[in-house]
Amino acid sequence: MTPAARLSAAIDLIAAIDAQRIPAAKALKEWGTAHRYAGSGDRSAIAGVVWDVLRRRASCAYLMEADTPRARVLGMLKLERGMTAEAIAALCDGSRFAPEPLSDAEHAALSTRTLDGAPPHVAGDYPEWLDGALAEMFGEARVAEAAAMASRAPLDLRVNTLKASRDKELASLAHLGAKLAPWSPWGLRIELPADARNPGVQAEPDFIKGAVEVQDEGSQLAALLSAARPGEQVIDLCAGAGGKTLALAAMMQGKGRLIATDGDKRQLAPIHERLSRAGVHNAEVRAPKGDADPLADIKGSADLVLVDAPCTGTGTWRRNPDAKWRMRPGALEIRLKDQAEVLARAARLVKPGGRIAYITCSVLAPENTGQVQAFTAAHPEFAVVPPAEVAAALWDKAELFLAAAWISPEGLLMTPRRTGTDGFFVSVLKRQG
Numbered sequence: 001m002t003p004a005a006r007l008s009a010a011i012d013l014i015a016a017i018d019a020q021r022i023p024a025a026k027a028l029k030e031w032g033t034a035h036r037y038a039g040s041g042d043r044s045a046i047a048g049v050v051w052d053v054l055r056r057r058a059s060c061a062y063l064m065e066a067d068t069p070r071a072r073v074l075g076m077l078k079l080e081r082g083m084t085a086e087a088i089a090a091l092c093d094g095s096r097f098a099p100e101p102l103s104d105a106e107h108a109a110l111s112t113r114t115l116d117g118a119p120p121h122v123a124g125d126y127p128e129w130l131d132g133a134l135a136e137m138f139g140e141a142r143v144a145e146a147a148a149m150a151s152r153a154p155l156d157l158r159v160n161t162l163k164a165s166r167d168k169e170l171a172s173l174a175h176l177g178a179k180l181a182p183w184s185p186w187g188l189r190i191e192l193p194a195d196a197r198n199p200g201v202q203a204e205p206d207f208i209k210g211a212v213e214v215q216d217e218g219s220q221l222a223a224l225l226s227a228a229r230p231g232e233q234v235i236d237l238c239a240g241a242g243g244k245t246l247a248l249a250a251m252m253q254g255k256g257r258l259i260a261t262d263g264d265k266r267q268l269a270p271i272h273e274r275l276s277r278a279g280v281h282n283a284e285v286r287a288p289k290g291d292a293d294p295l296a297d298i299k300g301s302a303d304l305v306l307v308d309a310p311c312t313g314t315g316t317w318r319r320n321p322d323a324k325w326r327m328r329p330g331a332l333e334i335r336l337k338d339q340a341e342v343l344a345r346a347a348r349l350v351k352p353g354g355r356i357a358y359i360t361c362s363v364l365a366p367e368n369t370g371q372v373q374a375f376t377a378a379h380p381e382f383a384v385v386p387p388a389e390v391a392a393a394l395w396d397k398a399e400l401f402l403a404a405a406w407i408s409p410e411g412l413l414m415t416p417r418r419t420g421t422d423g424f425f426v427s428v429l430k431r432q433g
C-alpha cells in the first residue's frame with residue numbers, strides 16, 4: 001500500500017470506531033482480517049496513525065476546527081508528526097486510494113492555526129469533565145502533564161534476574177535497539193518510531209526462555225519500591241496476570257513464600273504459564289472459589305502485602321488512549337470503593353512491623369493520597385513510610401528520582417512527564433510493631 005492509501009485506510013478505520021463504538025484494538029484486528037492483502041508494514045503504519053489520533057483527538061480536531069475522522073488525521077499529521085501543509089497536501093492528492101485533496105479551509109488551518117488559546121482539556125487532550133480532577137493534582141502543570149500522557153510510550157522490558165543479567169540481555173537484544181532504561185536496575189527500553197512494526201519481543205528466544213518480560217518501567221519501580229526481600233512472606237493481593245508478582249519473585253531470589261491471588265480468577269489465568277517461564281518456584285497462586293476467602297488461613301502474618309489496586313488507569317493513557325475517551329464520571333466512585341475494600345483486607349493480613357505497598361496506575365488524587373489518608377485515619381496502627389525512605393530502594397538513583405517524582409506526605413507519583421514512565425502512585429504503609 002502507498003503511504004496515501006494507508007492514510008485513507010486509517011481514516012476509514014477511525015470512522016468505523018466512531019460509528020460502532022468498538023475498541024480500537026478490536027477494530028484494527030478486524031480490519032487486518034478483512035484486508036489480507038495488507039502486509040505487516042501496512043498494518044503497523046495504519047495502527048500507528050489510529051493510535052496517534054486517539055492520543056491527541058481533542059487537539060487535532062481543535063486545530064482543524066472540525067471533529068471528523070479525516071480532520072483528526074490531518075491535524076495529527078501536523079501536530080504529532082510535524083508535517084507541513086504542503087507535505088500533507090502532497091499525500092492527499094485525490095489519486096486512486098489516496099484521501100481527497102485538501103480544501104482551502106483545511107489548507108489554511110494546517111498552515112496557520114496553532115493550539116494557542118486552546119482550553120486546558122484540548123491542549124492536554126483529555127475529557128473536559130476530568131479537568132477539575134487533574135487541576136486538583138497538577139494545578140497549572142496539568143496541560144504539560146496530560147500532554148506527556150498523550151505521547152507515544154516506549155516498549156519497556158524487565159530482565160528476570162532469576163535467569164539472566166541486565167548486561168547480558170542488553171547485548172542479546174541490541175538488534176531490537178534495546179537501551180538501558182533510566183531508573184530500574186532491571187529495565188531495558190526500546191524506543192519505537194511512529195509507524196514502527198511490532199518488534200515481536202514475544203518471539204525472541206530470550207523472552208521464550210523467561211529472561212525478559214514486557215513491563216512498563218513505572219510498574220517495575222512500583223514493585224521495586226515495595227522492597228520485597230528474600231525469606232519474607234509476601235502476598236500479592238491483586239495479582240491479575242502477574243506483572244508485579246514476577247518482579248517480586250525475582251526480588252525474593254526464590255527464598256520465602258509468595259502468594260498471588262485476585263478477586264477475579266479469570267484475571268489470574270495467564271499467571272501460571274508466566275511463573276513457569278520465569279523459573280519461579282516459591283509462588284503459590286490462590287484463585288478464589290465461590291465466596292470462600294482464598295486467604296482464610298492467613299491472619300496478621302505477612303511481611304508485605306502488595307495492593308496493586310483496581311483503578312481508573314489514568315496513568316496508562318499513553319498505552320490505552322482509547323480508555324481515556326471512554327472513561328465515564330461514575331468510574332472513579334466505583335474504583336474508590338474497591339480500593340478501600342482491598343486496603344481493609346490487606347490490613348488484616350499484615351503482621352506487626354510488616355507493610356502494605358499500595359499502588360495504583362492512576363494520577364488522580366482521590367485514588368492515591370485521598371485513599372491513603374482515609375486508610376490511615378481508619379487504621380491508626382499503620383503509618384506512611386516517608387517517600388525518601390521508600391526511594392532508598394533505588395540506591396544511587398534515589399535522590400534524582402525523588403527530585404523527579406511528585407512527592408506528597410502520602411507517597412510518590414511517577415508520571416510520563418516527570419519520570420518518563422506510565423503514571424504510578426506508590427505508598428508504603430507500615431504496621432507499628
Ligand SMILES: C[S@@+](CC[C@H](N)C(=O)[O-])C[C@H]1O[C@@H](n2cnc3c(N)ncnc32)[C@H](O)[C@@H]1O
Nearest residue numbers: 238239240242243244262263264267308309310
Ligand atoms: C491493576 S490490576 C492488577 C495488575 C497486576 N498486578 C499486574 O501487575 O499485572 C488490578 C487487579 O485487581 C483485581 N481486583 C479488583 N477488585 C479486587 C478485590 N476486591 N480484591 C482483589 N482483587 C481485586 C482485578 O481483577 C485486577 O486484576
